[in-house]
Amino acid sequence: MVSTTLLTLLLGVTGVFALPPIPSPSSSAKDLRLCKTSPTDPGIWITEEEKFTRFISKKINFVDITDTPNLEALAAEKATNLQVSTASIESAFPSGPAHQSQAAPLISALSQANLQTWTNGLANFYTRYYKSSYAPQAATWLYDTVVSVAKANPTITVRKFNHSYSMPSIIAKIPGTTNSVVVVSAHYDSVGSTASGRAPGADDDASGVVVILEALRVLAAAKFKPSGPSLEFHFYSGEEGGLLGSRDVMNDYRTRNVDVLAVVNQDMTGYSPNNVIAIFDDYVSLPLTSFLKTLVPAYTQLKVLTDRCGYACSDHASATAAGFPAAYVCEDSMNDSSPYIHSAQDAVSTVNFAHVLQHAKFTVGFLVEASYF
Numbered sequence: 001m002v003s004t005t006l007l008t009l010l011l012g013v014t015g016v017f018a019l020p021p022i023p024s025p026s027s028s029a030k031d032l033r034l035c036k037t038s039p040t041d042p043g044i045w046i047t048e049e050e051k052f053t054r055f056i057s058k059k060i061n062f063v064d065i066t067d068t069p070n071l072e073a074l075a076a077e078k079a080t081n082l083q084v085s086t087a088s089i090e091s092a093f094p095s096g097p098a099h100q101s102q103a104a105p106l107i108s109a110l111s112q113a114n115l116q117t118w119t120n121g122l123a124n125f126y127t128r129y130y131k132s133s134y135a136p137q138a139a140t141w142l143y144d145t146v147v148s149v150a151k152a153n154p155t156i157t158v159r160k161f162n163h164s165y166s167m168p169s170i171i172a173k174i175p176g177t178t179n180s181v182v183v184v185s186a187h188y189d190s191v192g193s194t195a196s197g198r199a200p201g202a203d204d205d206a207s208g209v210v211v212i213l214e215a216l217r218v219l220a221a222a223k224f225k226p227s228g229p230s231l232e233f234h235f236y237s238g239e240e241g242g243l244l245g246s247r248d249v250m251n252d253y254r255t256r257n258v259d260v261l262a263v264v265n266q267d268m269t270g271y272s273p274n275n276v277i278a279i280f281d282d283y284v285s286l287p288l289t290s291f292l293k294t295l296v297p298a299y300t301q302l303k304v305l306t307d308r309c310g311y312a313c314s315d316h317a318s319a320t321a322a323g324f325p326a327a328y329v330c331e332d333s334m335n336d337s338s339p340y341i342h343s344a345q346d347a348v349s350t351v352n353f354a355h356v357l358q359h360a361k362f363t364v365g366f367l368v369e370a371s372y373f
């Protein structure tokens, strides 16, 4: 653990924005994590176990900023340099869909059977909790699956993004013709009611992982070449530990000033009593969100529902914190989404794969549209 004093010193030297005051853990404390439950909360140092007792069991959203304490400050510094607000480091989005005929054959190639097979593969791990001994196995399984899907197009690269824990995030990239990137994301870790409990995480969030995996498969098989930005598929680890994987990746992209035009996160896609696609409108880019709402009737058979999910509810929040335009697409409203998550009951049998397929259609539609940004 780097001390606050040392960090302040380093930041002074490198000219990075001032750190918010962070209370230090006692010098004897080991493995404490700095967790926040609101934008203004300076955070408290707690053990991994306390994440369960204080937050997860009470359904309180939190972010673990231990490894990425400067993400928000980096974004604020970037905005100040550009003399704009953080929210407006983004250009306009189109007024609606314009590439339906190009997307149609790709959408026809989507396979509901693949969605089901891969969801089973992920849910078969006893847990995908990022600290468990199963985490590296789930990472290897997913990496190998992404590589095999991407093989159809040798220009696609797949890499592991390592974190401070033993579960890398995985990033696949379909190269475009510019330096900018458009990202679709989902988290592949899961969590049960305790650190050692069964956690199939079928809906949360194997269902989102298989959506972006199947989208990658059809684009790879068609040797799809974006006219503009590269298309990236981000499979994050550690989401349930407090957005760990996505914060690390977004911290890296912000530090390297990667030109991220849009991030569309899919977390929970297979349980929808109202038969809708929900688009959340807090901690997101409203222009990107408005654009996505126009794609739902163009690319799916479902209606759009708008809801809010609160501070740090999923990985889109990390992209927003980094100052990148981000959005969050979900299966239904907060109240009507799967009641089984974070338990042994989040089983494949509760997942509606016809609904997951609708999210895959939406995602392919979005990627084709975004390939012209």
Ligand code: BES
Residues within 6 Å of the ligand: 056, 059, 060, 061, 062, 063, 204, 205, 239, 240, 241, 242, 243, 267, 268, 309, 312, 313, 314, 330, 333, 334, 337
């Ligand atoms: N998929 C959930 C978020 C969610 C839950 C969205 C219910 C819509 C309906 C996500 O994986 C999650 O559990 N997030 C945590 C916060 C996270 C930072 C630990 C949460 O919502 O408590």
Ligand code: ZN
Residues within 6 Å of the ligand: 187, 204, 205, 239, 267, 268, 314
């Ligand atoms: Zn989730």
